[in-house]
Amino acid sequence: MAKKEEEFVSHITKQNEDFSQWYTDVILKADLVDYSPVKGCMVIKPNGYSIWENMQREMDDRFKATGHRNAYFPLFIPEELLQKEAEHVEGFAPEVAWVTMGGKEKLAERIAVRPTSETIICSMYAKWINSYRDLPVLYNQWCNVVRWEKSTRPFLRTSEFLWQEGHTAHATEEDAEEETLKMLDVYTEFAKNVLAIPMIVGRKTENEKFAGALRTYTMEALMLDGKALQAGTSHNLGQHFAKVFDILYLDKDGQQKYVWTTSWGTSTRMIGAVIMVHGDDRGLVLPPKVAPYHVVIVPVAQHKEGVLEKARELHQRLSAKFRVVMDDRDTYSPGWKFNEWELKGIPVRVEIGPRDIENNQVIAVRRDTGDKTAIPEGEIENRMDALLEEIHLNMYEKALKFREENTHTVYNFGEFRDTIETKKGFIKAMWCGDSNCEDQIKAQTGATARCIPFQQEVLNDRCVFCGGKAKELVYFARAY
Amino acid sequence: MAKKEEEFVSHITKQNEDFSQWYTDVILKADLVDYSPVKGCMVIKPNGYSIWENMQREMDDRFKATGHRNAYFPLFIPEELLQKEAEHVEGFAPEVAWVTMGGKEKLAERIAVRPTSETIICSMYAKWINSYRDLPVLYNQWCNVVRWEKSTRPFLRTSEFLWQEGHTAHATEEDAEEETLKMLDVYTEFAKNVLAIPMIVGRKTENEKFAGALRTYTMEALMLDGKALQAGTSHNLGQHFAKVFDILYLDKDGQQKYVWTTSWGTSTRMIGAVIMVHGDDRGLVLPPKVAPYHVVIVPVAQHKEGVLEKARELHQRLSAKFRVVMDDRDTYSPGWKFNEWELKGIPVRVEIGPRDIENNQVIAVRRDTGDKTAIPEGEIENRMDALLEEIHLNMYEKALKFREENTHTVYNFGEFRDTIETKKGFIKAMWCGDSNCEDQIKAQTGATARCIPFQQEVLNDRCVFCGGKAKELVYFARAY
Numbered sequence: 001m002a003k004k005e006e007e008f009v010s011h012i013t014k015q016n017e018d019f020s021q022w023y024t025d026v027i028l029k030a031d032l033v034d035y036s037p038v039k040g041c042m043v044i045k046p047n048g049y050s051i052w053e054n055m056q057r058e059m060d061d062r063f064k065a066t067g068h069r070n071a072y073f074p075l076f077i078p079e080e081l082l083q084k085e086a087e088h089v090e091g092f093a094p095e096v097a098w099v100t101m102g103g104k105e106k107l108a109e110r111i112a113v114r115p116t117s118e119t120i121i122c123s124m125y126a127k128w129i130n131s132y133r134d135l136p137v138l139y140n141q142w143c144n145v146v147r148w149e150k151s152t153r154p155f156l157r158t159s160e161f162l163w164q165e166g167h168t169a170h171a172t173e174e175d176a177e178e179e180t181l182k183m184l185d186v187y188t189e190f191a192k193n194v195l196a197i198p199m200i201v202g203r204k205t206e207n208e209k210f211a212g213a214l215r216t217y218t219m220e221a222l223m224l225d226g227k228a229l230q231a232g233t234s235h236n237l238g239q240h241f242a243k244v245f246d247i248l249y250l251d252k253d254g255q256q257k258y259v260w261t262t263s264w265g266t267s268t269r270m271i272g273a274v275i276m277v278h279g280d281d282r283g284l285v286l287p288p289k290v291a292p293y294h295v296v297i298v299p300v301a302q303h304k305e306g307v308l309e310k311a312r313e314l315h316q317r318l319s320a321k322f323r324v325v326m327d328d329r330d331t332y333s334p335g336w337k338f339n340e341w342e343l344k345g346i347p348v349r350v351e352i353g354p355r356d357i358e359n360n361q362v363i364a365v366r367r368d369t370g371d372k373t374a375i376p377e378g379e380i381e382n383r384m385d386a387l388l389e390e391i392h393l394n395m396y397e398k399a400l401k402f403r404e405e406n407t408h409t410v411y412n413f414g415e416f417r418d419t420i421e422t423k424k425g426f427i428k429a430m431w432c433g434d435s436n437c438e439d440q441i442k443a444q445t446g447a448t449a450r451c452i453p454f455q456q457e458v459l460n461d462r463c464v465f466c467g468g469k470a471k472e473l474v475y476f477a478r479a480y
Numbered sequence: 481m482a483k484k485e486e487e488f489v490s491h492i493t494k495q496n497e498d499f500s501q502w503y504t505d506v507i508l509k510a511d512l513v514d515y516s517p518v519k520g521c522m523v524i525k526p527n528g529y530s531i532w533e534n535m536q537r538e539m540d541d542r543f544k545a546t547g548h549r550n551a552y553f554p555l556f557i558p559e560e561l562l563q564k565e566a567e568h569v570e571g572f573a574p575e576v577a578w579v580t581m582g583g584k585e586k587l588a589e590r591i592a593v594r595p596t597s598e599t600i601i602c603s604m605y606a607k608w609i610n611s612y613r614d615l616p617v618l619y620n621q622w623c624n625v626v627r628w629e630k631s632t633r634p635f636l637r638t639s640e641f642l643w644q645e646g647h648t649a650h651a652t653e654e655d656a657e658e659e660t661l662k663m664l665d666v667y668t669e670f671a672k673n674v675l676a677i678p679m680i681v682g683r684k685t686e687n688e689k690f691a692g693a694l695r696t697y698t699m700e701a702l703m704l705d706g707k708a709l710q711a712g713t714s715h716n717l718g719q720h721f722a723k724v725f726d727i728l729y730l731d732k733d734g735q736q737k738y739v740w741t742t743s744w745g746t747s748t749r750m751i752g753a754v755i756m757v758h759g760d761d762r763g764l765v766l767p768p769k770v771a772p773y774h775v776v777i778v779p780v781a782q783h784k785e786g787v788l789e790k791a792r793e794l795h796q797r798l799s800a801k802f803r804v805v806m807d808d809r810d811t812y813s814p815g816w817k818f819n820e821w822e823l824k825g826i827p828v829r830v831e832i833g834p835r836d837i838e839n840n841q842v843i844a845v846r847r848d849t850g851d852k853t854a855i856p857e858g859e860i861e862n863r864m865d866a867l868l869e870e871i872h873l874n875m876y877e878k879a880l881k882f883r884e885e886n887t888h889t890v891y892n893f894g895e896f897r898d899t900i901e902t903k904k905g906f907i908k909a910m911w912c913g914d915s916n917c918e919d920q921i922k923a924q925t926g927a928t929a930r931c932i933p934f935q936q937e938v939l940n941d942r943c944v945f946c947g948g949k950a951k952e953l954v955y956f957a958r959a960y
Contacts, residue, residue, distance in 0.1 A: 049550050072523070081517060098582075102639075
């Protein structure tokens with residue numbers, strides 16, 4: 001059996017041999033996803049989709065608690081609407097899928113499959129918003145979007161993906177800015193307390209901001225291969241969209257004024273982040289709050305009298321409080337099952353065999369550390385609660401430690417280049433604020449400005465590239 | 481103020497004046513939906529979308545309880561896949577939206593925006609299913625679909641709509657048939673216990689079955705204008721799709737066999753059914769289980785000391801158990817608010833004013849009957865629970881009574897024609913089973929065979945159209 005187990009695990013490429021191949025191995029073997037017959041589109045299988053469902057529920061609760069309601073806007077956007085905001089269309093046009101035929105008829109005007117919904121939503125807000133009494137409008141939608149990508153990877157970049165997009169309208173600039181930052185906070189808190197991922201939060205540079213935004217805020221996570229991943233963004237759109245879509249309201253003072261709008265989004269991309277922040281050479285390690293199951297029960301010597309009965313009793317009992325799956329297949333050995341559920345990243349494995357039954361206990365094995373504990377039968381629910389909480393905290397701390405150990409401070413471009421070639425992770429450096437320097441850094445190192453963090457430090461007073469007067473600290477990294 | 485109230489309600493066309501206009505008035509004024517700039521596509525506003533969210537949660541729980549898991553398949557289907565099953569493509573091709581360009585490039589093969597997902601899902605099942613151990617596969621997806629419709633009405637028929645589609649694969653014909661019927665049962669139970677809608681259940685005729693199905697089962701509801709609406713269907717697809725997509729499994733006996741597949745779906749169309757089964761001349765009447773809010777609290781004389789405080793305390797208290805909204809706007813009178821929340825169909829209005837506070841009570845007003853009751857403060861939670869249950873039951877009974885009173889039995893085609901012209905509702909009649917007779921009935925009366933009900937009766941032994949030997953009882957109606 002030892003050999004069989006070894007074989008099973010050896011199907012996964014090791015992270016330090018080829019991280020990209022490790023990723024592909026894990027997502028396919030853990031049954032999260034599969035490639036579809038449509039170029040660049042993925043099929044999200046139940047193991048992957050239930051991670052998304054758990055994320056959705058957690059986020060949706062937070063959106064509603066902050067006063068937002070869900071709505072649904074059309075998949076299709078007439079070309080004319082998409083073209084109204086100049087920067088926006090320039091940013092999205094190259095990756096739009098166009099519908100040109102309905103049934104057998106050629107359409108008079110071609111229609112975009114939404115790459116994002118600012119334009120169609122703003123066209124409706126113009127109709128709905130008339131008075132200061134109508135503000136703020138705080139809507140969100142859960143939907144699919146399409147961006148015709150040349151090079152794709154499941155969860156990270158696909159032609160179609162699932163996301164949520166919040167779209168709000170406000171009476172004042174301050175209200176819009178407050179909303180933009182509040183939703184970034186909601187995302188960051190969610191990332192910490194649900195995904196166990198520590199985020200660097202801050203503002204995007206002009207180069208990197210959303211097409212049509214006044215300011216874009218972002219949360220950035222560090223993957224185990226040292227590359228950064230943008231996991232969620234929140235945009236203050238200023239009055240850009242209000243002006244081109246004529247979203248005017250009658251204020252208390254009797255004046256017609258343009259509203260201020262925001263938008264904010266997160267997507268199935270976060271599943272990719274979870275995989276690449278927490279995974280190991282045995283496969284997925286899933287944060288308990290989004291794992292398809294908290295617990296897998298594996299009966300040991302299940303052919304022996306009473307074992308299956310006990311396991312089923314336990315299954316029923318734990319299901320009242322946790323997401324539990326029972327693996328009573330008689331075609332696989334317990335060792336095989338252990339490996340399979342480890343690969344799938346289930347946080348806790350509960351083993352129960354004849355000796356455990358005798359001792360009125362079960363064995364709980366943690367996925368994150370591999371630690372085994374015997375738990376007396378009477379204490380299972382409480383101990384399981386505590387264990388899942390402990391696993392979450394340990395995963396978060398581990399990810400934070402990794403990020404801290406892989407965040408490097410550099411003072412000049414020589415150091416920058418050395419660091420990017422020899423080390424992995426974030427680079428903190430001072431910047432003069434000139435897009436030119438940012439472009440040059442990108443061209444010469446492949447690293448992009450991930451964000452201008454809210455938590456600023458002064459390393460020195462010189463731009464890392466040009467040596468000119470530094471304006472602010474920036475996090476750079478190669479990124480997904 | 482009386483005048484203002486009157487004005488407000490008079491904006492809604494009366495049902496018996498013009499039912500279709502009543503429907504349009506209600507969905508727009510109750511803020512469920514709006515027309516979009518895209519032909520045939522609707523915007524579902526928060527009041528409408530939250531009905532859908534409540535339906536989703538109730539259905540999703542039922543799907544999971546019957547062993548199904550959610551997945552997500554691509555929006556896009558290559559033309560070649562769509563064309564594999566002959567009947568299927570014939571049924572759907574006329575209403576497919578085609579993507580022909582990605583960014584600036586013309587695609588080599590045009591791609592369909594999914595009208596339904598049998599083909600893409602079966603192409604994946606062919607890859608995933610190898611052994612009898614892989615069966616059954618019980619997946620569902622929540623998504624948008626597109627059918628390029630010529631004539632559209634919000635919720636009832638739109639070019640894009642939201643739905644769920646279950647797709648399962650089984651080892652035997654019996655298993656597939658059992659699944660098909662089980663899911664129709666789930667739908668019917670949901671319709672009864674969540675939507676308060678009684679359904680006629682049965683099998684579709686060959687003419688009316690799903691393109692590519694062996695047998696289609698349906699649930700049909702009767703709207704207040706006497707037209708029927710198909711609210712959910714469940715298809716036994718036989719081996720039609722398995723054979724064209726080569727979904728083979730190795731059975732225990734060592735033989736390669738084709739699987740048997742099913743599919744079943746319900747959509748946002750059900751929102752239209754809820755509106756047209758329960759609504760009245762004052763607007764929507766929503767079943768408690770899907771209403772955006774169970775309860776609206778309207779403070780009376782809210783400028784008086786203590787009223788708003790008490791109303792807010794009540795809001796907080798009730799929110800622990802119910803979906804509650806508080807209307808403390810100071811720009812509208814209580815009477816205006818009463819009308820507005822009645823229009824929006826919220827099941828219970830709670831009024832609280834100075835006299836109620838003195839008497840330690842609140843006034844609860846039912847939307848379905850208009851009945852008012854004083855409820856002692858200490859009993860609110862329990863009484864509200866009972867009240868909502870009572871409302872649900874009353875709505876169901878009322879709808880059932882309406883259907884029974886509007887179901888007519890006819891014995892020959894003269895009676896059929898008379899009945900369809902002078903009465904509204906279902907017509908029960910015997911049928912020989914010949915599609916020709918069905919076609920003639922449709923051509924001459926506009927009524928279609930809604931279903932061959934499971935609950936058969938023998939009226940006589942003659943087909944209502946041709947007078948030939950009758951095979952079975954059929955429900956006919958004009959339908960949405």
